[in-house]
Amino acid sequence: MLGIYEGRRYSQQEIAAKVWDGQLTYLFTLSNRETIDGAKGGNGTRHLNHACDPNCEAVEEYDDAGQLLLKFQTIAPVNAGDELFVDYCLTADDGSPASDYPCRCGSPNCRGTMLADLG
Secondary structure (H helix, E strand, O other): OOEEOOOEEEOHHHHHHOOOOOOOOOEEEOOOOOEEEOOOOOOHHHHOEEOOOOOEEEEEEEOOOOOEEEEEEEOOOOOOOOOOEEOOOEOOOOOOOHHHOEOOOOOOOOOOEOEOOOO
16 A cells, blocks of 8 residues: 545535636545545645556545545555556546547557546
8 A cells, every 4th residue: 555645625516616727736536526635735645647557546445434535555566766657537527528638658558548448
């Protein structure tokens, strides 16, 4: 396990009402529709970059108090100094095209976009 993704939590309604234009965000939406912004009170886990062939994954888990946590863990061997990657699996709620979210990870299996592969 690499760490727990931390930051300010927002409800669906708060996310919808907030104007994000021009702000640096590290938003991660959980399966319970709550969103964590790692830019606000977050930690180093917000710096994991995207790759279509990641060496890490995000796993949801409930803590003893019933709060949904997001943990990052490796899924492939990594050495000290290796860059850590997750597949962002972004969604474009506004219907914008995949070309608005280009991926340049260089992987042989690169989708060309950071959007989730829904196929």
